């Protein structure tokens with residue numbers, strides 16, 4: 167069969183969703199941000215919530231996320247996306263509000279904001295892109311950097327005595343009564359992409375049902391920061407990050423009700 | 431048994447030659463071209479089009495949404 171006979175509109179099985187703009191993404195080749203943006207756009211498209219969704223973008227490589235998803239956006243100061251999203255969702259309780267944050271943004275400068283937003287049980291989705299490094303500023307160590315991992319600021323590898331332990335923020339927020347669905351996913355294979363899409367869809371559906379804070383970590387790569395190719399980055403992530411950041415659901419419930427916390 | 435045949439169209443100019451689609455393809459259909467696009471990247475193309483089954487694996491992992499997939503039953 168000739169290729170021309172296959173490439174016809176009636177045989178189309180996969181096309182870029184219209185929620186993604188036609189802008190060429192500024193991300194480096196192979197960057198997980200692009201895949202995660204695409205998944206988000208497909209979820210918003212399939213749920214028919216393009217007009218009802220408000221994103222809050224971070225400081226980090228995804229600071230320009232608003233150029234790529236055709237929805238309403240705000241851009242937050244570094245680490246403050248959960249605080250901004252709190253205001254947005256409280257004023258617009260019927261909207262689907264989400265933050266999109268890197269590990270430098272969420273687990274370092276913004277640790278207070280994410281902890282308290284999760285503890286208040288704000289009805290938002292948090293997309294946490296953990297590439298174990300500060301990508302935008304040139305690959306410095308992040309709180310999530312693994313012990314022994316070489317970065318621009320740890321040329322001999324992260325040292326426990328000097329830099330402390332890598333921070334598992336997702337396990338921490340799962341302890342808080344305000345969080346509902348807490349999961350860790352990845353996007354390096356077609357199967358992983360499908361799973362992450364399912365998780366993000368569930369998170370948005372839960373927000374629609376006002377279940378509390380939905381937290382989706384995506385273990386990611388930053389080939390420029392790690393200074394290896396995109397394909398080698400995926401391998402490095404599987405070998406080194408997955409044992410410490412294991413994939414799967416950590417919590418699946420609704421935020422706690424007041425009874426447990428009331429004075430008698 | 432019904433057989434399926436597929437084909438993909440890669441947006442050459444948008445492609446950043448990251449190689450992720452090449453690795454994701456279970457039938458070794460894709461390869462990076464020896465020529466480069468306007469941005470200087472070796473873009474992905476169907477080196478072995480007859481083997482494509484339209485499974486969409488390449489399109490799912492592409493960070494830049496460059497790949498459109500078609501499939502027919504034959």
Ligand SMILES: Cc1ncc(C[n+]2csc(CCOP(=O)(O)OP(=O)(O)O)c2C)c(N)n1
Nearest residue numbers: 225226227244268269270271299300301302
């Ligand atoms: C208040 C403030 N402090 C520091 C910076 C510098 N800065 C910009 S991006 C960034 C870290 C981004 O890393 P991450 O959140 O992991 O995102 P990535 O770029 O890896 O996607 C830092 C420290 C800033 N822009 N503003």
Ligand code: SF4
Nearest residue numbers: 193194197227301388
């Ligand atoms: S520096 Fe890293 S995180 Fe930033 S766009 Fe490049 S690969 Fe992605």
Ligand code: SF4
Nearest residue numbers: 445446448449451492
């Ligand atoms: S995954 Fe996308 S950007 Fe990367 S080589 Fe393939 S078509 Fe190009």
